[in-house]
Amino acid sequence: MSEIKTEVPERSFVPGGRRRHRKPKESGTGSRRALVLAVTVPVASAALAGPSAFAADNNTAATATDQPDSLDASDQQMAANLDTRVLDKRLGSDVSGVVIDAESNRTLWGHNASTALMPASNLKLATSTAALTVLGADHRFTTKVVYGNGTLKLVGGGDRTLTSDDLAEMAKTAVAGLKSAGLTTVKVAVDDSLFPEPTLANGWNTGYYPSDVAPVRALVVDGHGVMDTSVDAGQVFAKQLAADGITVDGDITHATASRSDVPVAQHKSGKLSEIVHTMLKTSDSNIAETLLRTTALGADRPATFEGGTEVVREVLSRQYGVSLDGFEMYDGSGMSRADRMPAATLAQILDLLTDPRYEDTLGSMLDGLPVSGEAGGTLGPEWGRFDDANSKCAVGKVHAKTGTLTGAIALSGLTQGKDGKWKVFSFIENGSTANTNDIRDAIDGLAATVNGCWA
Known part of the structure; x- marks a missing residue:
């Protein structure tokens, strides 16, 4: 997967130029009323538009x-x-x-x-x-690390651009906190509960995953194409902890963060536009x-x-x-x-x-x-x-x-x-x-x- 750029390039072309707002034409079945969208839309989002002027019933x-x-x-x-x-x-x-x-x-x-x-x-x-x-x-995705009951939990926020370098920065912050508390051993778990099952879509051939498209989980690192991207990310995180002198106890497991868990570190992705x-x-x-x-x-x-x-x-x-x-x-x-x-x-x-x-x-x-x-x-x-x-x-x-x-x-x-x-x-x-x-x-x-x- 290509590296995400820090900013979107300047507009290279503007089709149509600075034209007036176009009047919606009536479709073959009559114009439809503009409906209020029944979903939460940011204030800065596009204004309601009427029916498109393009009629969809053209065959030849x-x-x-x-x-x-x-x-x-x-x-x-x-x-x-x-x-x-x-x-x-x-x-x-x-x-x-x-x-x-x-x-x-x-x-x-x-x-x-x-x-x-x-x-x-x-x-x-x-x-x-x-x-x-x-x-x-301008939306950004947030990946977190929290701590509770001897376990560091890596919490996925749906950031598909998360890199091992991003995890390394969070690991350094986590290690500093553990050592300041006199802790040198910790368990590591991953929380990808943001996205419930199923992880595979209707119509995906078995040959498509995990290489072309991986089972959909809320946690992944470096775009790895594996069946469980969350555990994979947890393993990368654990190795980084170990490299900084923390002993990781046991295998990486799935666990859901609780309200009592203490925030340790977080990483925010680039903007959604990028x-x-x-x-x-x-x-x-x-x-x-x-x-x-x-x-x-x-x-x-x-x-x-x-x-x-x-x-x-x-x-x-x-x-x-x-x-x-x-x-x-x-x-x-x-x-x-x-x-x-x-x-x-x-x-x-x-x-x-x-x-x-x-x-x-x-x-x-x-x-x-x-x-x-x-x-x-x-x-x-x-x-x-x-x-x-x-x-x-x-x-x-x-x-x-x-x-x-x-x-x-x-x-x-x-x-x-x-x-x-x-x-x-x-x-x-x-x-x-x-x-x-x-x-x-x-x-x-x-x-x-x-x-x-x-x-």
Whole structure:
């Protein structure tokens, strides 16, 4: 897992510029009322928005644009090219896609846009939106050490960025306190009760964990992919105590801290905005799962998969007016093979990032989107992205979230079109039997088509 940066980089691009707040258009079933979100939302969070101007019921290029001839020449060419290129055999027959204008919200092109497919890691966009809205961009996670009855307890607070260096600092503080009290022997226990079971989500294949996504616990160090990350963290902590002259008695056990336990040390994570930024750049599934649980807690719901996904749905639909037609969510990372999202829904979420009203809340998502050809992100050259004859022209020009599972590849983001206007796009394919790299090349080509460099 990449190291969390101390601060989020300055805004590198602002799609749509400083435009006016857009008026919500009426959907095909009539405009919905803006509902008061039934979860706890920080004062600094985004204001209530009406229904998105993007209609989610567009299935073909013709119905998506209604009057395709009214598009300007560059958009007409883009739509015509997409009509052809979305039929690329490498993508298979189960493809959902859409392109909208970020300024006007006008749908420029669509292909099965409302068809719900397995989104893979594109689901992290939904999780991030809810976490930042409910918890706030400045939220920090706290890991604690408490002492009672001869036992030091390491208490997890859901910080997936906790490092061994962070534990070492807490160990030094704990050792100083023990020695000042004349104690040289102690038991060590871990408290990960913040997140209840189950630790595995519906739809996770056994081959996914613990390496790709670990069982979800509130305590982990250095992003270790093991079955019990809490005990693992406790073992690291115990070794650090021993290195400072404290004898650790017995094995690491699970225990719940009590009110009578004495606070010894604590560590606070970086801001949530920084964590989301890194999570999206590197597509860290473990961070996403932690965010889902803590978002549930922030809304006074159980810190379970069900509690978290319920809050995500409420934030998207009631806070932002995003359509949930066909939306099925069982985890926070998109690793679940039961998850389903239409390209239309992903485009609606991304469109929020171009609205100045939500910049303070969701800005880290925009900056966290991987950039085509940028090393260190999932669209970098190390992943073989945007490196073929058709897509390499778009290096540095596409900002998008990737998604890859066996049988599912997605790419959703933003790029500046040939006309200089920012476009929001989403492409998802399921079930193609082509080589994974070939499928990615085909999808990268679609993004390059939206950009207009592959004319």
